Amino acid sequence: MAVLVGRDTVVVVQGITGREGSFHTKLMLEYGTRIAAGVTPGKGGGEVHGVKVYDSVQEALQEHPEVNTSIVFVPARFASDAVYEAIDAGLKLVVVITEGIPVHETLRFTNYARSKGTVVVGPNCPGVITPGEAKVGIMPGHVFSRGPVGIVSRSGTITYEISYALTKEGLGQSTVIGIGGDPVVGLTFTEAMEMFEKDPETRALVIIGEIGGDMEERAAKMIMEGKFTKPVVAFIAGKTAPPGKRMGHAGAIIMMGEGDYASKVKALEKAGVKVARNPFEIPGLVSRVL
């Protein structure tokens, strides 16, 4: 068992003919991910690393009805259209790698996805990996190994760092989800935690947060309320970052005391979460709670 992706994941790559789409299709195939089709409007009939290219998701699905997941590499200006196309084709999971999508567009397609029962991960995220089964993302596959630790993260590169450190200590991962660094994302910490709570293979969770926003505080609240019962350790990036740029009065009023490093650590520790000072303390903390 795992969450979101696994052996039964069959992928369509949207934007497969672009630089990143093609390169990462190759890496995902090498990892063992089942990629059935690719889509680039106007490039139908071609092939990328042995994967057939179609003009639309609909056509790809006619030929490959087993497809249930999309990964989107489409450039920012056309990315939300691609996401809607995947949602309307009935796909259950859409992983959006694209960086730079206007937040108003993300706001609309994440709300739309929810109304249709589609899970959107991202945008601006590294994707999801269930080690040994499927990699739907751009993360370097070799730093992961299979085991009992779930990871949910706002920071791509720190995810690699911590997974690598865990792997080196023999602590494998059940599923690793990079939720993305944009202000609005399709899957939040607490939504991912609901999935990990139900996954019997996951015996501990690592939360990788960042300063800003209130997702870590919400995760802490969920733990306090007893809705997440597995042991949790966390790392928050940005301890020494100078206070960031603020966005008018409205941003400050909305956030009111949430979002800085101290507030996140305090909330998590109050909920019984051990917070690591640096990524390399995570393996030690995890082995203590397992």
Add this chain to the structure above:
Amino acid sequence: MKLYEFEAKGILARYGVSTPKGVVVAKGDDVRGKLASSGLTPPLVVKSQVLVAGRGKAGGIRIARSVEEAVSLTEFLFDYPIKGLRPRYILVEEAVEHSSELYASITIDKSARRPVVLASLYGGMDIEEIAREKPESIVRYHVDPYMGLRGFEARLIAKKLGLKGGVISSFASLLQSMYNAFVDYSADLVEVNPLTIVGEKVVALDARIIVDDNASYKYPELAIERVEGGEVSEWESRARRLGLAFVELEGDVGVMGNGAGLTMTSMDLVYEYGGVPANFLDIGGGASAERVKKAVLFLLEFPKAKSIFINIFGGITRCDEVARGIIEALKEYSGKPKPVFVRLSGTREEEGRRLLEEFGIRAFDNPLDAVVEAIRAAR
């Protein structure tokens, strides 16, 4: 992208919001001619158009009792820096006599994934203090992005504020206009603070709009030169021109990473091991060799950085591209030699490390080793 007050007011006026009658004077304009022909009736408010907070307290807003005085105040303000910035535009408006100052804004509540309207009877410069001390005095209302802000919802907000009679409708239509501008301009923020009530009319005395940088390409008409920042250092503005995400700090260890999380963590590590970072520089995801070269050259030339710690964990970023960029930068750099410590892991790490080692640079696998060396070398 922050819009100037006069741009924000111009946009809101097109959506039906009442704003004071005014005229914009650009640097180099015939100030006297423009104001004389404007038909504005004194008293006038002369407002420096700078994109920094706290403009009023810094002396950027002046009252003129005559057109003549407005002319000299305008000329004065063009040469009067606000937090280090000299304005390119001055807005001269008719003063609106008012006894109340209200607040209204629309932004995105990120965790709720909804636009949110914030409104209060207590606007002005102390709105954040009021939010802290009397949070119940601020009405928050989440909007369904598919429905938009409907009239009855906007009137509900007005009622919740305690507004009565005809003002309910005029306040509600202000909110709807703000909401429509918020959507049409892909705004991170539309804020009217303060706004006031004259009879049954609602007037926007000041306005701010921030357009999402990812969407600014949709609005070519807003592509005017903007003087921004204020507290930006020389090296920060140089970095901005190069398109680098760079923040100057007090220390001596130059820091560069890929991704904000890893770059911040690299700074945290420098502190933890007893050093002080000279900067934050994030090359972002999927940087090309060309971009890496630009960033490394920048840090080589940045005098505060006595040594450089480069921390790369490639996902979409390819280690071989990074290695090529580092090598090209070091080849091109002709200044005083500076020690560079590179940690390289992730996508194509073997190719990247080989390139570096062939060039005579050690590639670290463990960032802690690289940090310790970089701190020692900076001393």
